[in-house]
Amino acid sequence: MDESDEFGETLEEGRGVMKGYLPTRLLHGQVVVGCMFFHHRMKLLDKIGREFSGYNILESGKRLVDRKPLQCSLYVTDRCNLDCAYCTEYDNSRPHPSLDDLKKWIRKIRELGTMRIALVGGEPLVHPNIVELVRYCRELGFATSLTTNGFLLTRKLLAELEDAGLQVMQISVDRMTPSPITRKSFKTILPKLDYFRDSKISLHITGVICADTLPESRAVLETGLSRGIPTEVRLVHADPLHRFRVDRGPRE
Known part of the structure; x- marks a missing residue:
């Protein structure tokens, strides 16, 4: 004699072997997982599409033969809310x-x-008209990105930038924890990563390598990549006094 289990399925008496389909609860779990997988994939495709929207593939192909620039960086301000010791790009x-x-x-x-x-800047988010600037760039047909240290980023500002059409935001993260050289760390930025959970803006993370940041560079990479965020660290700043030079060691 069959009896109904708590899932609404029938079990073979005395053996507990399910007949027919999987339990409703298990099926529901599979559906939920499947929907979540599909949802995340669609979000990823949407972000990729947004990142390259306005990026005319045929037009960009012409850059292989003509002398027109493909990309330009615009310093929207020289001012910055931080004072990283290695930085020569703010005033x-x-x-x-x-x-x-x-x-x-x-x-x-x-x-x-x-x-x-x-x-770029300086720190673009300190400019009072940054949202309008993003909107203007998109109106002219630019694929538009913005680089920031993230300290001034709020949910409201991110939503406004998204509404203006911003496609890519690159946040600078040099270390896992702040130091006297640079305060740009994951300790500060991690709580703000949740802002991007439902955002269409594609988030990238990049860090600067110098003697102070090098010991934590691998951890920065692993932390960003483990969260599915494109992450890189690189030598980008001039260091004429050689105060922050990284010793690359002997050549192999």
Whole structure:
């Protein structure tokens, strides 16, 4: 005699062997997992599509034979809310460029045939018109990215940048924990990664290698990559006084 189990399925008496289909609870779990897998894949495809939207493949192919620039970095401000010891790319004595001037420069960059624009600084998020600048870049057809230290990023600001059309945000993370040389660390940024859970903006992480950050560079890479975030560390800053030089050791 068969009896119903708690899942609504029939069991063979005395043996507990399921007849027919899997238990409803197990089936439900499979459906949920399958839907989550599909949801995450669709989010990934959506982010990839957003990252390359406005990036005309045929037009970019012409860059193989013409002399027009493919990408341009625009310093939207020299000002920054941090003072990383190795950095030579900020000057808080200088005022922000005006919105009109920035738009004029953006139009000129577009006239050159540039297809992709990276908004950098200084710290772009300290500029009071950063959302409008992103929107203007997208209106002119640029594929648009922004590099930030992330300290000023909020859920509200991220939503505004997404609404303006920002496709890629690159957050600078040098270490796992802050140091006197640089405060750009995962300890500060990790809580903000949740902001991107439902965002269409593609998040990238990049760090600077110097003597201070090198011991934690591998951990930075592993932490970012383990969360599915494109992550890299690199030597990018000039160091004329050789204060932060990394000893590369003897050649093999």
